[in-house]
Amino acid sequence: MGFCVKFVFHTLIEFLKDKHYRSLLGASIGILFGGALVYHYLEGWSYLDSLYFAAITLSTVGYGDFSPQTDLGKLFTIIYIGIGVGLILAFINAVYKHFQQVSREYPNVIKGKKKQ
Template sequence: MVSFALTLLRFFRALRRAWRDSLFRSSFYLLLIILFSGTMFYATVEGFRYLDAFYFSVVTLTTLGYGGLHPETDAGKIFTVFYLFTGMGIAITVVTRLGRAMYHEPVRKHRDH
């Protein structure tokens, strides 16, 4: 139990460090928007319960794909393809920046070219 508490504490400290990074913050907000839009789409178009729609959105973006839920409409299948390509990169950015903060790597300033 102590180990879990220390891990959780380390996670929240890393989250606080990562939050200072503008790329992390913007990617995190974008990820929330993508998860919300995926949840709303699957609940509306596929008829999933909201919890199932959120679960499916997360499982899809993390590419776990347990297979219990899946889109059955053509619109759902097409949306899922675009949802994966759009959301996966953003989810990877959030996780990578958070991982760097956990190991105290210096955050490189994001430059617009």
């Protein structure tokens, strides 16, 4: 395997060993799929369309091809953005910090040295 592939694989394994990171990942996935279920029932969209809209909303891309039509769907979206974007940003920040830490330690990992 190339250096980059080994580094990415090592980073992912180390990331998933940490309970805090796993919790953030689980919460991010949960809010994504939870939002999709709410949109499915409130707006009557297919599961795929609901998941697509939830992902686009949380990524703040907002293509505009879907939007909630019901008042309850619009109200949910306001709350969903506030909570969801904050959670996704916390997850991205955790990944970034972990990546920085591992990239500082990785040369020692390659040589078989332990963290001190």
